[in-house]
Amino acid sequence: MAEKLIHLIITRQDSPDSTPYKEEFRIPYRPGMNVISALMEIQRNPVNAQGQKTAPVNWESNCLEEVCGACSMVINGRPRQACSALVDKLEQPIRLEPMSTFPVQRDLSIDRSRMFDALKRVKAWVPIDGTHDLGPGPRMPEVERQWAYELSKCMTCGVCLEACPNVNSKAEFIGPFAISQVRLFNQHPTGMMNKHERLEALMEDGGIGDCGNSQNCVQACPKGIPLTTSIAHMNKETVKHAVKKFFFS
Amino acid sequence: MAKGHSFLSHKLHSLLGLFPIGLFLLFHLTANYQATHGAEAFNQTVGLIEKVPLLLIVEFVFIYIPILFHAIYGLYIAFQAKQNVGNFSYFRNQMFLWQRLTGVITLIFIVWHVWSTRIPKAMGVTVNFDMMADILSSPAMIVFYTIGIISTVFHFSNGIWSFLVHWGITVGPRSQRIATYFTMVVFVVVTFIGLRAMSAFIL
Ligand code: HEM
Ligand code: SF4
Ligand code: FES
Numbered sequence: 001m002a003e004k005l006i007h008l009i010i011t012r013q014d015s016p017d018s019t020p021y022k023e024e025f026r027i028p029y030r031p032g033m034n035v036i037s038a039l040m041e042i043q044r045n046p047v048n049a050q051g052q053k054t055a056p057v058n059w060e061s062n063c064l065e066e067v068c069g070a071c072s073m074v075i076n077g078r079p080r081q082a083c084s085a086l087v088d089k090l091e092q093p094i095r096l097e098p099m100s101t102f103p104v105q106r107d108l109s110i111d112r113s114r115m116f117d118a119l120k121r122v123k124a125w126v127p128i129d130g131t132h133d134l135g136p137g138p139r140m141p142e143v144e145r146q147w148a149y150e151l152s153k154c155m156t157c158g159v160c161l162e163a164c165p166n167v168n169s170k171a172e173f174i175g176p177f178a179i180s181q182v183r184l185f186n187q188h189p190t191g192m193m194n195k196h197e198r199l200e201a202l203m204e205d206g207g208i209g210d211c212g213n214s215q216n217c218v219q220a221c222p223k224g225i226p227l228t229t230s231i232a233h234m235n236k237e238t239v240k241h242a243v244k245k246f247f248f249s
Numbered sequence: 250m251a252k253g254h255s256f257l258s259h260k261l262h263s264l265l266g267l268f269p270i271g272l273f274l275l276f277h278l279t280a281n282y283q284a285t286h287g288a289e290a291f292n293q294t295v296g297l298i299e300k301v302p303l304l305l306i307v308e309f310v311f312i313y314i315p316i317l318f319h320a321i322y323g324l325y326i327a328f329q330a331k332q333n334v335g336n337f338s339y340f341r342n343q344m345f346l347w348q349r350l351t352g353v354i355t356l357i358f359i360v361w362h363v364w365s366t367r368i369p370k371a372m373g374v375t376v377n378f379d380m381m382a383d384i385l386s387s388p389a390m391i392v393f394y395t396i397g398i399i400s401t402v403f404h405f406s407n408g409i410w411s412f413l414v415h416w417g418i419t420v421g422p423r424s425q426r427i428a429t430y431f432t433m434v435v436f437v438v439v440t441f442i443g444l445r446a447m448s449a450f451i452l
Contacts, residue, residue, distance in 0.1 A: 077336045165345065168331040205253030209260065212330060213411050214345035216337045228414075229421050236417020238256070 004029040006038055007049075007093040010057055012107045020104070023057075024049035024093070035075060035082035035096065036061050039108075058107040066222060069157030072099055073108045079162035081222055082108075099162040115156050118174035122201040124181040126191040138189035151184040151230065153223040160217035160227060172206035176217035179208055180230035186237070199234075199241045208234055262322045263415045265315040266408050273312055274405055278398075278439065281446035288378035291449075295376055316359065323352045344407050351404040358397030381450040391451065398443040406436035 005026045013020040026049045027041045039059050046056040061071035064083045071082040074097040076090060087094070102110040119125075140148070154177050161167045161175040182198045185191040202208045208231065217227040280298065284291035301307055327349035334346050365384060370376050384390055410432045413419040419428045 163333070163337060165330040165333050165342070168329075170331070171329050203256040205255040207256060209256040209258075212326065212345055212348075213341065213414050214330075214337075215341035216333070216339060219337065219339050226422075228425070232414050232417055232420040232425070234417075235415055236420065239260070239417055242256075242260075 006033070006087055008038060008042075009093050009095045010107070011095075011097040012057065013098070013104050014055075014106065016103060016105055023054065029087070031088075033087040035073075035085040035087065035090075035094070036064065036071060038087060038094070039082070039096075058105075058109050060109045067155055069155035072110075072157045072159055072162070073097065074099055074162065079159040079220060081157065081159075084222070099158055101162045101167055102158060110158070112156065112158050115158060115161070115175065115177065118178040119156070119181060121174065121204075122178050122182050122198050123194065124178065124185055124198075126185060126188055127194060140187075140189050144187060147226075148184055148187050150223075151180055151225055154181060154225055155223065157222065159220050159222060163216040163220035165214050165216070166210055166212050171210060173210035174206050176211070176221075176227040176231060177225075179211070179234050180225055180227050183230040183234055183237075196241065199238055202234060203238050203242065208238055211235075258322060259326075260415070262319055262326070263412055265319045266405075267412050269311045270315050270319055271405050271408065274401065275439070278402075278443045278446060282442050282449075284378060284381070284446055284449035288382075291378045320352075320356050320359075324356070327352055344410075348404060348407050348411065351400040351407075354396065354400040355404050358393070358400060361393070362397065378450065382452055385447065385450045386452070391447075394447055395444065398447060399440055402436060402440045402443055406432045406439065409435060 006029050008025040008027065010023050010025065011020050012023050025042055025047075027038060027045075030037070036059070039057055043056040046054050048054045059071065059073065059082065061083055062068040063070070066081045066084040069081070072079060073082050074080075074095075075082065075085050076095050079099050082096075096108060098104045098108045098110050100110075102112055102114065104110055156177065160177050164173070164176060166173045167175050179202060182202055186195045186198055211231050213228075215228050218225075218229075221227055280294050281291070283294040298304075330345075330349060332346050332349075334342050366376060366380065369380075374380070385394065410419075410425075410428050413428050414425065419425045
């Protein structure tokens with residue numbers, strides 16, 4: 001029996017500024033393989049489908065259990081995590097592309113800095129307000145903790161930005177995830193104290209106003225985060241904030 | 250990143266789409282619907298509208314300026330998006346695309362419609378049943394008006410859905426789904442009114 005092979009078509013790019021090109025690979029199949037283990041196979045034996053030696057394909061990964069977000073790439077047209085993309089469940093040839101909404105560094109690895117900039121911009125954290133012990137913070141009602149926990153699962157993977165038609169090189173939209181993080185931190189009993197700062201940040205250019213309701217983000221998010229509910233909720237909060245500011249300050 | 254006014258501009262665009270532009274559309278189509286009761290009824294309605302005090306100012310403040318702003322900013326929004334229904338063929342993404350397509354079609358239609366009715370009026374031509382009957386005596390114009398009316402009403406109906414989200418009125422998936430059904434009904438009913446009104450001018 002002939003050895004079973006996996007057929008991959010990978011969009012490659014040698015440096016941040018060079019032109020992308022496609023390269024095909026045929027690698028031996030093993031049961032239970034995912035896209036990362038297929039890429040590791042290429043790394044072990046960097047020979048393309050034509051039998052020529054080539055540079056091993058570059059990618060990023062860490063946790064290998066879909067919690068770090070580092071391995072996001074476009075697999076058969078859909079942005080998702082390579083580590084949870086099982087070869088058995090993918091149609092062949094498997095097409096791998098970088099998430100080109102982000103600057104490509106090399107092959108499949110991209111630079112997600114803009115996401116961390118967005119989190120800084122909306123102040124997606126709870127500030128520490130003293131170096132001395134301030135005692136325990138206020139408690140959070142259990143019902144709220146439950147949905148807040150869902151929002152906290154965001155791993156900054158970038159899939160929702162890749163899926164969003166309004167996140168592109170012509171626009172400065174910060175992306176769905178950052179809006180959802182504002183909802184999370186504005187609900188936190190201590191984070192709430194700086195609520196207005198995050199709302200103000202969402203109302204700047206590239207903020208919540210740029211959402212056009214395509215709702216792809218909520219379909220694409222691997223963590224099942226209710227992004228569109230967060231966005232609609234923050235729409236309400238920013239409108240309320242704007243009205244209050246206009247009339248009472 | 251800049252502070253800017255984009256939040257305010259987006260909100261203004263959204264608001265104007267419904268008030269006054271959407272309300273005007275409903276008013277306009279219902280007024281036209283009077284033609285189904287005969288030329289006389291339609292001409293009477295037109296006569297009534299012309300009795301509105303300071304009509305020209307009302308037209309500019311409630312119709313022309315809002316549409317102009319909504320259309321220009323709408324084009325800017327529409328062409329900023331990088332459409333991706335090929336990979337994401339979900340219903341809402343299709344609606345997202347159609348909201349932008351119908352915006353552009355509606356703009357073309359409105360420009361032509363104003364050019365062939367309101368501009369002649371400003372030049373002294375009387376607007377009445379015969380004017381519309383004359384325009385709609387050409388089959389090509391019937392097709393153009395049919396597309397124009399359906400496009401405008403679609404844009405308006407789906408715009409209501411979008412408005413409800415942009416103002417945080419429908420927040421969760423259930424209320425947004427119910428809003429989808431509601432706006433579908435609006436689309437069917439208002440399209441009927443619009444097309445039935447048009448058919449009354451076709452002799
Ligand atoms: C004349 C050319 C027009 C263009 C280019 C245009 C464009 C657009 C675009 C791109 C949107 C989507 C905004 C977003 O979701 O962020 C939109 C929304 C909307 N448009 Fe228009 N539009 C036009 C005319 C009209 C007309 C005639 C009406 C009224 C019948 C209308 C009513 C609306 C409404 C209600 C919305 C929803 C606002 C929201 O999303 O909150 N538009 N328009
Ligand atoms: S919201 Fe979901 S898709 Fe977006 S970055 Fe977070 S985990 Fe990824
Ligand atoms: S390696 Fe962490 S999500 Fe895939």
